[in-house]
Amino acid sequence: MATSVERGWRTASAGSLPELGILLVAALARFWRLDYHSFWFDEAVSLEWARADASYIWQSTFPLIKDKHPPGYYLLLHGWWSALQPMGLAYNEVALRMSGALLGVLTALGVLLLVRRVSGRTTALLAGALTALSPALVWYSQELRMFQPATMGVVWAACCLAHAWGSAKTSVRTGWWLGMIAAFTLALYSYLFSAFALPAAGLTLLALWLAPKLKTRERRTQLSQSRPRSGAAIDAAPSRVVAASVSPNRRLLEGLLALAITGLLFLPLARNAWLVNESEGAPGFMFMNFAGNMLRQVQVFTFWRAPWPETLITAALVFFGFLALTGLAGPRRGRPGERARLHFDQAWLLLWLGTPLLIGNLLLAVSDTVFAEDRYFLFLAPFFLWAVARGVVVLGERWRPAAFGAGAATAMLLASTLPSLWSPGMLREDWRAAAQYIADYQQRSPGLPAAVFVHADYTNIALRWYLQQRVDEETLPVFYPYTGVLSADDPESVVAPPIFGLMELGVETLWLVQSHLDGVDDARVVQRWLGEHFPIITEQYPAGVQVIGYALRHRYEQLPTLSAAASYLDAELTPNLRLAACEVLTPALAARDERLHPPSGWVHVRLWWQATGAVDQAYMPSVQMVGPEGVWGERLYREGEPLRKDPPTRWPVGSIVRDEVDVNLNPVTPPGDYPILVGLRDEAGNDVGARVECGRVRVVQR
Known part of the structure; x- marks a missing residue:
């Protein structure tokens, strides 16, 4: 029998259109701009494993030594990557990320089926909508990592358990139990924290087994309060309830058997996790920073990283926290015969939310990093959103307008945060931008052989993924000579050999790409030496990456091969100092930059100077982008730039010197074509001599 709120919303919920609409919203949110963010380091690691042989993946990751995550997700991604190969999409970011997006939609479907079975359709529709709009769930659906697959597995394990218990046919019930085993196994072999849900499943089985006894008591109370027509009727009613309670015994045995099979399948991996016992943090104490950790989880599960003012964030935390607590503790209203079912969904929520969080808080005594990352307990987000949805329904059973208002507010708050997911502020590690800049530079530098220098293999994985799509590896090799922690005691003996080795190979430009240096090069030994x-x-x-270009060679006897857009000026700007040629390496760009150096675009200019005689001062180039209104771009000065390290007063007569500068644009520069003017300034900073046009730049609207 439906509650008053559910009867009131029945018309709006007719048919399956609401469920289909929620799944469509989930798909749109997860398939939207799948290629906005470049693969970051962790995703590149996933791809590196996925491209390996399946047997190698298992042998290497199952012991949890080469990788702290088990092989389940890597094997799943390997299968997806293999399926994309015949279609030529194995290196397509959108196609690769579609796997996670599909799993995200399946998660929303699992929530709809689970919550409808346990709490009713109204609660299911709102819980499904919140799951579809959850920023954290959308984000991790677009990431090639194991957290979304684990979330999907845990949700479907709970869903299969609920349907198996409620199914009358043995064959159907067996199918659901097998589904629970498969879903749990995927989650457990993808992400070890999923094991925290296993005790919740076991306790849920026990609670389901006990539930008929509660119904029997309720029925007996109901009969004792009513006026019977005969004594036989009083005796008969309880007997029927007791007869029905025989079935839960069998279902309990079936469920425990399914969980036992799941446990046996997980046991070898659990043993490896115990033997490795890799703790990323120091021991803490149980329930340390409990309030802070729980408030953080509320934010992760709901509006996550919303770019809101602090007051609005606090208000949203209170709002969602109140609804969740109402859903966890608030009694549902209903007719006497359905009260046990309406109250039992509280047990589901308390067990599936409370048990993993309790285990996590206890494990803080072993490692203080249990709650260190937002993604660690992502698999609980759908259950928390279920609690929020139930809280809305509980309020609505007392005052219907409250349900509509609170339900709409929850959905609108989550939906309003989604656009920020695809904004520069959410960029984690922009390896695509780093690789694209290096590749574009080298394509416009045919006479300057280059190499890319990174600290270790893990940095190399992310960078090479994008570089290899733009530049042949033989043309632009990537070197990563260091595998351990770099010491600052003797940088000359550590850094010099590989660098001088590159110079012997004819490398003239070196790209130092740095990321994840903590614990590897804390003292920045390589950067300081270079x-x-x-x-x-x-x-x-x-974002998350630093790219520094060094000229391993900057003096030449004659001009090397220049780009097709080079201007051969042969202009003497001051006595004995000639600008032989000039190259504008960024002929078109936007005035505002979101990826490489926000907020302004930079024009990169390469100058070729020649000393025709002794130069009397340490001149510095003046490089500007000008328009009719005045100067729109001024060059940046760096301490280690070529003419500071090697001033013109030291140049041998006739030598040609390579000089490179960045011109910083005004972010409000209007679109149009602008000349780049080059001059000289003396040691006092005064302009001397003539200025010449080096080339032109087209500023575009973006």
Whole structure:
């Protein structure tokens, strides 16, 4: 029998259109801009494993030594990657990420089926809508990592358990139990924290087994309060309830058998996890920072990283926390015969939310990093959103307008945060931008052989994924000579050999790409040594990455091969100092930059100087982008740039010197074509001599 709120919403919920609409919203949110974010380091690791042989993946990751995550997700991604190969999509970011997006939609479907079975359709529709709109669930659906697959597995394990218990046919029930085993196994072999849900499943089985006894008591109370027509009727009614309670015994045995099979399948992996016992943090104490951790989980499960003011974030935390607590503790209203069912969904929520969080808080005594990352307990997000949805329904059973208002507010709050997921502020590690800049530079530098230098193999994985799609590896090799922690005690003996080895191979430009240096190069040994020995030609700052270009060679006897857009000026700007040629390496760009160095675009200019005689001052180039209104771009000055490390007063007569500068644009520069003017400034900073046009830049609207 439906509650008053559910009867009131029955018309709006007729048919299956609401469920289909929720799944469509879930798909749109997860398939939207799948290629906005570049693969970051963790995703590149996933791809590296996925491209390996399946047997190698299992043998290497099952012991949990080479990788702290088990092989389940890597094997799943391997299958997806293999399926994309015949279609030529194995290196397509959208196609690769579609796997996670599909799993995200399946998660929303699992929530709809689970919550409808346990709490009713109204609660299911709202819980499904919140799951479809959850920013964290959308984000991790678009990421090639194991957290979304584990979430999907845990949700479907709970869903299969609920349907198996409620199915009358043995064959159907067996199918659901097998589904629970498969879903749990996928989750457990993808992400070890999924094991926290196993005790919740076991306790749920026991609660389901006990539920008929509660119904029997309720029925007996109901009969004792009513006026019977005969004594026989009083005796007969309880007997029918007792007869029906025989069935839960069998179902309990079936469920425990299914969980036992799941446990046996997980046991070898659990043993490896116990033997490895890799703790990423120091021991803490149980329930440390309990309130802070739980509030953080509320935010992760709901509006996550919403770019809101602090007052709005606090208000949203209170709002969602109140609804969740109401859903966990608030009694449902209903007719006497359905009260046991309406109250039992509280047990589901308390067990599936409370048990994993309790285990996590106890494990803080072993490692203080249990709650360190937002994604660690992502698999609980659908259950928390279920609690929020139930809280809305509980309020609505007392005052219907409250249900509509609170339900609409929850959905609108989550939906309003989604656009921020595809904004520069959410960029984690922009390896695509780093690789694209290096590749574009090298394509416009045919006479300057280059190499990319990274600290270790893990950095190399992410960068090479994008570089290899743009530049042949033989043309632009990537070196990663270091595998351990770099010591600052003797940088000359550590850094010099590989660098001088590159110079012997004819490398003239070196790209130092740095990321994840903590615990590897804390003292920035490589960067400091390179800065002491070679001039800097540019610095770029994609999110989470630093790209620094060094000129391993900057003096030449004659001009090397220049780009097709080079201007051969042969202009003497001051006595004995000639600008032989000039190259504008960024002929078109936007005035605003979101990826490499927000907020302004940079024009990169390469200058070729020649000393025709003794130069009397340490001149510095003046490089500007000008328009009719005045100067729209001014060059940046760096401490380690070529003419600071090697001033013109030191140049041998006739030598040609390579100089490179970045021109910083005004972010409000209007679109149009602008000349780049080059001049000289003396040691006092005064302009001297003439200025010449080096080339033109087209500023575009973006």
